[in-house]
Amino acid sequence: MKRIERDFICLFNSLWYQDFPVTENDPPVNRSNWTIHIGLVIRQCAKLLGARAFFEQGNRTDAVIRYPEEPQQILTNVEWEWTAAHQPRVNELDKLREESDIPYFSTFISYSKKEHLAEVLQRAKTIWEYAEKPLIFFIVTYSMNGRNRYFEELQTYFFSNNRFKKIRSQPALPWMVRRSKYNNTVDAD
Numbered sequence: 151m152k153r154i155e156r157d158f159i160c161l162f163n164s165l166w167y168q169d170f171p172v173t174e175n176d177p178p179v180n181r182s183n184w185t186i187h188i189g190l191v192i193r194q195c196a197k198l199l200g201a202r203a204f205f206e207q208g209n210r211t212d213a214v215i216r217y218p219e220e221p222q223q224i225l226t227n228v229e230w231e232w233t234a235a236h237q238p239r240v241n242e243l244d245k246l247r248e249e250s251d252i253p254y255f256s257t258f259i260s261y262s263k264k265e266h267l268a269e270v271l272q273r274a275k276t277i278w279e280y281a282e283k284p285l286i287f288f289i290v291t292y293s294m295n296g297r298n299r300y301f302e303e304l305q306t307y308f309f310s311n312n313r314f315k316k317i318r319s320q321p322a323l324p325w326m327v328r329r330s331k332y333n334n335t336v337d338a339d
Contacts (some may be wrong), residue, residue, distance in 0.1 A: 161195040181232045230259035236266040259288045284310035327335040
């Protein structure tokens with residue numbers, strides 16, 4: 151894994167909690183607030199990497215991050231989708247795969263119930279098979295209570311060389327972070 155990929159993963163996971171669109175006492179937030187939140191996180195990641203985020207670019211890619219001095223070189227194409235990632239109509243991974251030779255890496259952000267996570271990861275592995283450049287996949291796991299999603303974890307996966315690896319997992323909601331445990335956790339690497 152390249153340093154820029156590690157930096158992007160670290161920034162995204164850290165900035166996920168910034169300006170979080172819901173508090174512990176709020177009712178569940180709607181789809182548009184999560185879309186805006188992800189856009190803000192992507193913009194901040196780009197800014198801290200010295201790049202710029204452009205939204206709804208090219209063939210309707212949700213975001214493109216690129217450096218201003220190299221406008222033709224794309225750091226990452228980013229897609230996100232509120233619909234659960236195991237659903238057949240979710241085609242964002244296919245869109246990213248078609249353009250995967252252009253950026254340094256591709257990024258997909260999605261949601262899944264825990265019981266569908268293995269299926270989602272296998273689907274991503276199949277789509278990303280034989281891709282020359284990596285995919286960073288952020289997935290928020292959730293459970294349902296009525297019609298509302300209750301977020302559990304933000305998991306990060308790295309797909310490269312026909313394999314994938316879980317890079318990190320953290321509570322999806324800021325108030326679920328147990329600081330003492332989080333501050334003392336040692337990475338596997």
